Amino acid sequence: MLWNTFLLALRAIRRNLMRSILTTLGIVIGIAAVITLVTLGNGATKSVTDQIASMGSSQLIVVPGQRSGPGGSDGAPSFKMADIEAVRAQIAAVSGVAPVVNKAVVVVNQTKNWLTVAVGSNADYFHVANWTLDSGRIFNDAEERAGKAVCIIGETVRNHLFGRENPVGSEIRVKNFSCEVVGLLKSKGQAAMGNDQDDVLVMPLRTVQRRLSGSQDIGRFMVSVQQGASMDAVKEQLYALMRERRKIAESGEDDFRVMDTRQIAETLTSTTKILTALLGAVAAVSLLVGGIGIMNIMLVSVTERTREIGIRLAIGALENEVLLQFLIEAVVLSALGGLLGILLATGASVGLASLMQVPYIFDSSINLLSFVFSALIGVVFGYFPARRAASLNPIDALRYE
Amino acid sequence: MSSEPLIRFSNVTKVYGQGQVTFQALKGIDFSIAAGDFVAIMGPSGSGKSTAMNILGCLDIPSGGSYGFQEVHVETLTRNQRALLRRHQLGFVFQGFNLLSRTTALENVELPLLYRREPAAQRRAAAYVALEQVGLKGWEHHTPAELSGGQQQRVAIARAIVTQPSVLLADEPTGNLDTKMSQEVMELIRCFNREQGITILMVTHEPDIAAYAKRIIRFVDGKIESDRRNEESL
Secondary structure, three states, X not given: OHHHXXXXXXXXXXXXXXXXXHHHXXXXXXXXXXXXXXXXXXXXXXXXXXXXXXXXXXXXXXXXXXXXXXXXXXOOOOEXXXXXXXXXXXXXXXXXXXXXXXXXXXXXXXXEEEEEEEEEEOOHHHHHOOOOEEEEOOOOHHHHHHOOOEEEEOHHHHHHHHOOOXXXXXXXXXXXXXXXXXXEEOOOOEOOOOOEOOOEEEEEHHHHHHHXXXXXXXXXXXXXXXXXXXXXXXXXXXXXXXXXXXXXXXOOOOOEEEEEHHHHHHHHHHHHHHHHHHHHHHHHHHHXXXXXXXXXXXXXXXHHHHHHHHHHHHOOOOHHHHHHHHHHHHHHHHHHHHHHHHHHXXXXXHHHHHHOOOOOOOOHHHHHHHHHHHHHHHHHHHHHHHHHHHOOOHHHHHHOO | OOOOOOEEEEEEEEEEOOOOOOEEEEEEEEEEEOOOOEEEEEOOOOOOHHHHXXXXXXXXXXXXXXXXXXXXXXXXXXXXXXXXXXXXXXXXXXXXXXXXXXXXXXXXXHHHHHHOOOOHHHHHHHHHHHHHHOOOXXXXXXXXXXXXXXXXXXXXXXXXXXXXXXXEEEEOOOOOOOHHHXXXXXXXXXXXXHHHOOEEEEEOOOHHHHOOOOEEEEEEOOEEEEEEEOHHHO
């Protein structure tokens, strides 16, 4: 019985091809919209959290002054190398302390040049800032102490000066001196704020201070915390130590700040989560609209179908057989629409994700949820008008205009 | 053949509506029909002939009295039992053809066999034969919209007889057809009566269509006015 009824349902679908396509289309669009939007939202969230992870998950950044933003040091003094040594010596839970001096420089390799940022730091910098090497090595202690002209370059700098060639061992000109490239950093991609993290060149601190900045000042420093140690405790200790070293009176205000990457991460993540939820809401509305479309088509076709039901009943179909047929039709159309919708959504998500440079993440729950929802609408609104028609007297159903 | 007639109406009444506003369409009808007969039911509109036809076709049940079909009391059957009776014993031809639109002649004719769960090969073969019998060989894959009225009614007849029913019920089968097509359709119906012994019950208001029948029952105002053998039909 099931097979025969299935056959009847398939014939009815083929018979009303246009209506079938329209019904399916409603489901396809609804499902595809929801899945695509939510998938892209998830991808964006993932991309933000990945970038935050690439910054180093447990680092503290100490900057002079109270205001944030560039040039915001409001006259507060910079740090000195002695501050770095003091932090390393007096706070037990730190795993690395890296001074950072930034200087914009033009770098030249033969005919190619590029404006980038030179970072002067120490060997700790690489693990504190979460860098790994693609090839070559970092500078050694001797080079660091002597302020040798050696550098490790980021992927963007390599692309502009060397193309796809291996830069390790080459000499490049930085401002007015020649510098040996000893290492290449592994690419991190864009930062959460949209700037290019790979557009960088790392040198020993002393090299930058002597040859580029011309002062002993250290603009800021980064501190990484040992695994399992409390970030908040280290933060407290940093505040206490720096207040003491900078001779701030008991009642005086801090003239420096300790920023916590965790807080930045939390803010950014919650922002993208809100955006994802918003996109999800928009998509849910489109699913609902799609559902209403399905409902309309199903209800409108009932006039024609009432006569059809009358014919079927008159030639000996049982009420249950007619209902089963309509149910199968609705299930087949809804399931087909659901599958096509998922396929379309997958294609669109993968395409848009690569266009927007966010990762594509398959989310089975949203696929399932939207599939079930639209299938349910299709089945319910396909089934109930049919049930009403099938319960009519065959004669009344035949006369239905 | 048993002495019991195929169909027996005993004091059948039918009342429409409830409470104050009721209309008695049938006011106590008695007749019986033997297997193999060809009966035309005539009468002016409102005379109850269509009501009687619906009851005969098990599409409706009487309000009172009893309707015996092959000694089964139809008025005691459930909706589904009546559907099964229609499926296995009855064939219908309607004034408005009532074919499934956008469906080929072949699939329309196959439909009752699908409900009888005949295997696909037999179903198809039987449908081809039925269409050939009504003279539509070569038209199997045309949809109703591509067929003339007479052809559509012949598809409907093929659909009604493909199950080899004991009774063919025809409700104004020529009502939507011109004279020439009407004659073709009536010849076809008479042929199934004569050659396959299918009992025909036909409602019509046209005397020249009723003339094809062997017996003519005339309804007036919910009662039988006359019931006579039609000698000219032979």
